[in-house]
Amino acid sequence: MSPTATAVRPAELLKRVRKLEITTRKVVSDLLAGQYHSVFKGRGMAFSEVRQYQPGDEVRTIDWNVTARMNDPYVKVFTEERELTVMLAVDVSASHDFGSVSASRAEIAAEIAATIAFAAIANNDRVGLVLFSDRVEKVVPPRKGKKHVLRLVSDILSFRPEGKGTDLAAGLTWLTRASRRKAVAFVVSDFLAQGYDTALRLAARKHDLVPVVLSDPLEAKFPALGLVHLEDAETGERWLVDASDPRVRGRFEVAMQKARDERVRAFRKLHLDHVQLDASGNHALALQHFFQARSKRRAA
Numbered sequence: 001m002s003p004t005a006t007a008v009r010p011a012e013l014l015k016r017v018r019k020l021e022i023t024t025r026k027v028v029s030d031l032l033a034g035q036y037h038s039v040f041k042g043r044g045m046a047f048s049e050v051r052q053y054q055p056g057d058e059v060r061t062i063d064w065n066v067t068a069r070m071n072d073p074y075v076k077v078f079t080e081e082r083e084l085t086v087m088l089a090v091d092v093s094a095s096h097d098f099g100s101v102s103a104s105r106a107e108i109a110a111e112i113a114a115t116i117a118f119a120a121i122a123n124n125d126r127v128g129l130v131l132f133s134d135r136v137e138k139v140v141p142p143r144k145g146k147k148h149v150l151r152l153v154s155d156i157l158s159f160r161p162e163g164k165g166t167d168l169a170a171g172l173t174w175l176t177r178a179s180r181r182k183a184v185a186f187v188v189s190d191f192l193a194q195g196y197d198t199a200l201r202l203a204a205r206k207h208d209l210v211p212v213v214l215s216d217p218l219e220a221k222f223p224a225l226g227l228v229h230l231e232d233a234e235t236g237e238r239w240l241v242d243a244s245d246p247r248v249r250g251r252f253e254v255a256m257q258k259a260r261d262e263r264v265r266a267f268r269k270l271h272l273d274h275v276q277l278d279a280s281g282n283h284a285l286a287l288q289h290f291f292q293a294r295s296k297r298r299a300a
Contacts, residue, residue, distance in 0.1 A: 017154050024114040027284040028122060035291040036119040040084060040184055040208070050074045085142050085181050086120040086127045087207070088113045089171045090156055091189035093133040094164040103279060105214045109188045110156040111283055112212055112275075116186055117149040128179075129155060132171035133163035139174070142183075166192065172199035176206050188212040191263055204270045211267060211274040219256050222249040273297075 024053030031041075050063050053073035066074040090109050103111075117127045119142055129152045138159060140152060168189060175185050176199070185207040203209050225243040242248055267274045277283050277289045 001275075013154060013158050016157055017150055020111060020114050020153055020157075021118075021150060024111065025118050025175050027115050027287075028118045030114070030211055031284055031288045032119050032291060035288070035295060037123050039291050039294050040123075051077055079179040083144075083276065084120070084123070085183040086116065086125050087130065087175060087179060087183045087185040088116065088127065088152065089130045089132065089175055089185060089187045089189075090099055091133070091166060091168070091171070091187075092131045092137060092156075092159055092161045093166040094161075105216070105279065106156070108277065108279060109282060110153055110187055112277065112287070113186075114153045115148070115284065115287060121145060121149055127152065128183075130171060130172070130174055131155065131159055132167070133159070133161040134165035134167040135163050136174045137161045137163065139178070144283055166190075168193045168196035169199035172196060172203040175209075178204045179207070182207055184208045184210065186210045186212055188214065190214045192259065197266060200266065201270060204272055209270075209272055211272060213263070213274060213276050214279070215277065216279045220253070222252045224249065243247060246288055 006183075050066050051074065053062065053075050057075050061075040061077075063074050063076045068186075090113055092106070113129075120127045124144065126142035126144050127149060129138075130136060130141040133139040138155065140155060166189070168187075168191065171187065171189075175183075175187075179185075185203065187209065189212070191211065191213050222243060228241055228243050243258075264274075273290065273294050275286060277286050
């Protein structure tokens with residue numbers, strides 16, 4: 001089987017895609033109606049004209065060049081672009097096949113991507129997709145429509161990458177260099193990677209970047225399972241670990257907490273709103289809370 005071949009039968013894949021369509025469209029209709037637009041409206045603004053300053057106008061919109069020429073204050077007028085470009089950058093590395101609960105990270109990523117995509121097309125926005133592992137694996141240009149979104153969902157569920165590792169910098173760099181227009185870019189990953197700080201900063205400078213962090217309950221608390229064999233899905237490295245030893249579990253939990261703290265600090269430094277999704281949690285509710293919190297901050 002080729003690296004990019006699907007591991008599921010077409011009939012099974014179609015069933016999964018249709019099921020995901022029904023559940024995510026219901027979420028968009030019931031929970032996210034109107035919130036998506038209120039959060040992202042005005043993010044794409046196009047210059048329209050200049051006019052004389054009026055009491056109450058925002059001082060930051062003053063066009064100082066025109067003001068100097070006319071000897072009277074003028075402001076720039078912007079209009080909201082009718083459509084946004086939404087890019088879904090989804091991590092498809094080998095670690096996303098893992099899941100200690102009912103769904104793997106890959107399945108959760110497909111659910112989240114589908115929810116965002118259906119919210120976007122309901123707002124008449126275009127949606128594109130980039131799949132990455134330790135390289136950029138596949139790119140689907142932004143388009144509109146239900147048929148296009150179903151194609152994206154199918155790609156996420158069925159794609160088998162050539163690379164096993166995770167290189168967040170590769171996906172982020174593609175967003176910065178290849179995506180010409182400013183976009184709302186959702187980066188869906190476990191963010192268990194190193195060396196992506198510069199790429200994150202450059203991507204955030206160009207786009208409205210929203211990290212969507214996928215986590216698993218085992219990453220927060222290692223259970224006392226006795227002697228267990230662990231294998232890194234990305235490197236193939238294996239260890240024999242005594243999980244009954246509280247010191248072993250403690251070191252693991254401290255390391256994972258440190259990684260989480262560093263990630264949050266990096267997001268805060270760049271003023272990035274992020275979504276934290278636990279595999280055992282309610283993903284739709286987590287997205288709703290994100291939209292609500294961001295809407296309140298924009299209104300403040």
